[in-house]
Amino acid sequence: xxxxxxxxxxxxxxxxxxxxxxxxxxLKNVYGNASTLYQLGRNSKRILDRSRHIIAQSINADDxxxxxxxxxxxxDNTAIMQTxxxxxxLGNHIITTSIEHEAVLKxxxxxxxxxxxxxxxxxxxxxxxxxxxxxxxxxxxxxLVTIMTGNNEVGSRMPIHEIGEILKxxxxxxxxxxxxxxxxxxxxxxxxHIDMLSTSAHKLNGPKMVGFLYRRNGINYPSFxxxxxxxxxxxxxxxxxxxxxxxxxxxxxxxxxxxxxRQDVYYQYKKEIIDGLKKNQIDFEINxxxxxxxxxxxxxxxxxxxxxxxxxxxxxxxxxxxxxxSACTAGSIAPSHVxxxxxGTKSPRISQSIRISxxxxxxxxxxxxxxxxxxxxxxQIKKRKQEEV
Numbered sequence: 001x002x003x004x005x006x007x008x009x010x011x012x013x014x015x016x017x018x019x020x021x022x023x024x025x026x027l028k029n030v031y032g033n034a035s036t037l038y039q040l041g042r043n044s045k046r047i048l049d050r051s052r053h054i055i056a057q058s059i060n061a062d063d064x065x066x067x068x069x070x071x072x073x074x075x076d077n078t079a080i081m082q083t084x085x086x087x088x089x090l091g092n093h094i095i096t097t098s099i100e101h102e103a104v105l106k107x108x109x110x111x112x113x114x115x116x117x118x119x120x121x122x123x124x125x126x127x128x129x130x131x132x133x134x135x136x137x138x139x140x141x142x143x144l145v146t147i148m149t150g151n152n153e154v155g156s157r158m159p160i161h162e163i164g165e166i167l168k169x170x171x172x173x174x175x176x177x178x179x180x181x182x183x184x185x186x187x188x189x190x191x192x193h194i195d196m197l198s199t200s201a202h203k204l205n206g207p208k209m210v211g212f213l214y215r216r217n218g219i220n221y222p223s224f225x226x227x228x229x230x231x232x233x234x235x236x237x238x239x240x241x242x243x244x245x246x247x248x249x250x251x252x253x254x255x256x257x258x259x260x261x262r263q264d265v266y267y268q269y270k271k272e273i274i275d276g277l278k279k280n281q282i283d284f285e286i287n288x289x290x291x292x293x294x295x296x297x298x299x300x301x302x303x304x305x306x307x308x309x310x311x312x313x314x315x316x317x318x319x320x321x322x323x324x325x326s327a328c329t330a331g332s333i334a335p336s337h338v339x340x341x342x343x344g345t346k347s348p349r350i351s352q353s354i355r356i357s358x359x360x361x362x363x364x365x366x367x368x369x370x371x372x373x374x375x376x377x378x379x380q381i382k383k384r385k386q387e388e389v
Contacts, residue, residue: 003318003319003369004319004321005319005320005321005366005369005370006321006359006361006362007320007321007322007356007357007358007362007366007370008321008322008323008355008357009203009297009357009358009359009360009362010152010153010180010203010297010298010323010355010357011323011357012202012203012208013202013203013204013205013206013359013360014205014359014361015202015205015206015207015246016205016206016249016250016253016360018249018250018253019205019206019207019246019247019249019250020246022245022246022249023207023242023243023245023246026047026241026242026245026246027242030043030044030047030241030242030245031044031241032044033238034047034048034230034238034239034241035228035229035230035238044239044241047241047244047245048068048239048241048244049063050245050248051244051245051247051248052066052068054248054251054252055212055247055248055251058182058187058251058254059182059187059188059189059197059214060187060188060189060190060191061189061190061214061216062217064217064232065189065214065215065216065217066212066213066214067212067213067214067215067231067232067234067235068210068211068212068231068235068239068240068244069210069211069212069213069235070209070210070211070240071200071201071202071208071209071210071211072101072103072177072179072198072199072200072203072211073103073200074211074213074224074225075198075199075200075211075212075213076101076103076104076107076146076175076177076198077103077107077224078213078224078235079146079175079196079198079213079215080094080104080107080108080111080144080146080175081107081110081111081224082221082222082224083143083144083173083175083196083221084111084116084143084144085221086220086221086222087143087144087173088116088143090141090143090171091140091141091142091143091171092115092116092117092141092143093116093117093118093119093139093141093142093143094108094111094116094117094118094119094142094143094144094145094146095118095119095121095134095137095138095142095144095145095146095147095172096108096118096119096120096121096145096146096147097120097121097123097129097147097148097158098120098121098122098123098337098341099123099127099148099151099153099154099156099337099338099341099342100146100147100148100177101148101152101177101179103177103198104146104148104177105337108146117141119137121133121134121137121147122341123156123341123342124342125342125343126156126288126289126291126342127151127154127155127156127287127288127289127338127342128156128158129147129158129159131159131162131163131166134163134166135166138166138170138172140171142170142171142172143171143172143173144172144173144175145163145167145172145173145174145175146175146176146177147160147163147174147175147176147177148176148177148178148179148180148181149176149177149178149180149181149182149185149187150178150180150181150184150185150294150295150298151180151295151298151338152179152180152298153287153298153300153336153338153339153355154287154288154298154300154338154339154342155288155294155295155296155297155298155299155300156288156289156294156295157181157293157294157295158176160176160192160194161191161192164192164193164194165193167193168193173195173196173219174193174194174195174196175194175195175196175197175198176194176196176197176198177198178197178198178199179198179199179200179203179211180203180295180298181295182197182199182203182204183203183204183250183251183254183259184204184259184262184263184295184296184297185259185263185295186256186259189214189216194214194216195215195216195219196213196214196215196216196219197213197214198211198212198213198214199211199212199214201243201246201247201250204250204251204254205250205253205359205360206243206246206247206249206250206251207242207243207246207247209240209243210240210243210244210246210247211247212247213235215234223235223236225237262296262297262360263296263297264296265358266296266297266358266362267292267296269299269358269362269367270290270296270299271290272364272367272368272371273299273301273356273367273370273371274286274290276367276368276371276375277301277371277374277375280371280374280375280378282303282374282375282378283303283304283305284301284302284303284304285301285302285304285349286299286300286301286302287300287301287302287339287342287343287349287353288300288342296358297357297358297359298355298357299355299356299357299358300339300353300354300355300356301353301354301356302348302349302352302353303352303353303354303374303378304348304352305352305381305382306352306377306378306381307351307352308324308351308352308353308354309324310381311352311354311374311377312324312354314373314377314381315354315370315373315374315377318373318376318377320369320370320373322354322355322356322357322370323354323355323357324336324353324354324355335350335351336350336353339353356370
């Protein structure tokens with residue numbers, strides 16, 4: 001029987017037993033529509049209010065600043081599209097980075113086709129943007145800045161606090177896609193002067209199809225989804241009470257001490273992989289950098305001479321799940337836009353790299369099994385190539 005090792009937690013995480021138990025209870029016992037006035041509806045409304053409070057506290061927001069959505073994509077699309085439409089009389093310029101998730105890049109491409117001007121800040125070989133480039137790009141027509149908190153492919157952190165400080169006295173609203181960072185980093189929307197923030201529950205052992213959009217009080221635009229008056233008229237559609245309650249349970253299980261502990265453990269996993277591959281004389285390099293400041297659950301490495309597809313397929317045969325990049329583009333034959341932005345279109349890295357991402361249930365034995373199998377696969381492929389010569 002093939003051992004199953006899951007190392008693609010940046011794509012999604014397995015639901016935790018605590019979340020599953022909470023959701024099962026709510027699915028069975030709290031089925032009323034939260035917009036109704038009778039007892040069953042009021043029970044659902046209480047669950048929503050309690051969940052909203054738990055989640056608001058996790059980012060130092062007010063309860064009424066949390067809008068529940070179907071996940072990160074909807075939250076990103078809402079923040080970007082609705083800001084652009086609501087503020088187009090003030091300007092038509094938007095600033096982002098070249099390594100954002102497709103949930104940010106695609107609505108921006110749509111807006112470009114409809115007259116908006118978008119600046120895509122470049123990144124260096126470590127996946128970092130320059131604050132100098134950001135300041136140069138900012139002008140009187142800028143109405144929105146949308147920059148991710150941390151990158152989902154290489155783990156680089158963006159200077160969110162510094163950007164927020166710069167925008168304090170500027171008309172531009174500041175949105176950050178925190179889907180990969182929320183649950184792993186402490187986030188304070190007030191301290192960092194963040195106007196909008198997107199998350200998704202399934203990245204922190206919660207359910208899929210649930211997320212929230214933080215909207216600072218004073219950030220006003222119509223609901224992106226047209227329909228009823230749910231979420232204080234900010235997001236139409238009957239709320240997913242069991243999913244939202246499960247999301248709150250996942251958040252409650254991640255206090256600051258647990259976040260720090262996980263970051264420390266994942267950093268050690270990275271070092272073990274590096275040491276293990278070096279010991280086995282594997283020719284590889286890190287995409288990005290080993291840096292305590294970065295998102296530690298994401299580890300992207302270039303295994304020289306072995307295509308992403310071949311390595312991923314062979315690891316899959318060994319029962320190990322890793323990614324070739326963002327799961328949202330994994331079915332595409334196009335190279336990673338993140339690695340392309342970092343290293344250029346001609347770099348072999350963009351077709352010879354894998355993303356390993358750790359999670360709550362990753363163990364020491366999983367890491368050792370991964371190292372053993374990468375070394376085995378590389379040696380087998382090299383031997384085969386030598387025999388073919």
